[in-house]
Amino acid sequence: MPVRSSNSRVLKWPDAQTVREAVVRWVQQIAQQRPEVARIGLFGSYARGDWGVGSDIDLVVIVHHTDMPFIRRALDYDTRGLPIGADVLVYTEDEWQRMLQEGRFAPAIEREALWVYP
Numbered sequence: 001m002p003v004r005s006s007n008s009r010v011l012k013w014p015d016a017q018t019v020r021e022a023v024v025r026w027v028q029q030i031a032q033q034r035p036e037v038a039r040i041g042l043f044g045s046y047a048r049g050d051w052g053v054g055s056d057i058d059l060v061v062i063v064h065h066t067d068m069p070f071i072r073r074a075l076d077y078d079t080r081g082l083p084i085g086a087d088v089l090v091y092t093e094d095e096w097q098r099m100l101q102e103g104r105f106a107p108a109i110e111r112e113a114l115w116v117y118p
Contacts, residue, residue: 013053014083019046020114022083023057027116030077036063038093041113048112057086060109062096070095 014022020042027040044058045051057079066073073090091099099106 011053013051013055016046016049016051018083019051019057022081023059024116026079026082029081030061031117034063036065037117038062038064039115040117041109041115043109043113044087047114056084057082059086059088060113061088061090063090063092065092066090 023042023046030040031037039060039062041047041060041062042058043060045055046057059077059079061073061077063073068076070090074088077088077090079086079088096106100110
C-alpha cells in the first residue's frame with residue numbers, strides 16, 4: 001500500500017520496478033497454484049511507463065478453460081499481496097482469440113502488455 005512520508009503529507013507511490021517485482025512474485029504463486037492459467041500480462045500505466053500517484057495495477061489472465069461467469073472470475077485471484085490495488089481481467093483462450101479478431105480492447109492489450117507468464 002502507499003506509505004505516508006514521516007515529514008510530509010505527500011504519499012510515496014511505488015515505482016515501476018517495485019510494482020513489476022511484486023507482480024512477478026504474484027504471478028509465480030498463481031502459476032504454481034492454478035494449472036489452468038495459460039498467460040498473465042501486465043498492461044496499463046505500469047506497463048507503458050506513464051504511471052503516477054493513484055495508478056493501479058492492471059492484469060490480464062488467460063486461462064485454458066473455466067465454467068465460471070466472467071463477472072466472478074477475478075474474485076478467484078487474491079491480489080492483497082500486491083503493493084497497490086489491482087484490476088484483474090480473466091478470459092478463456094477462446095474468448096481472448098475471439099476478442100483479438102473482433103474487437104479493439106484485446107489487440108490494444110496485446111500491443112502494450114508485458115507478458116509475465118509463461
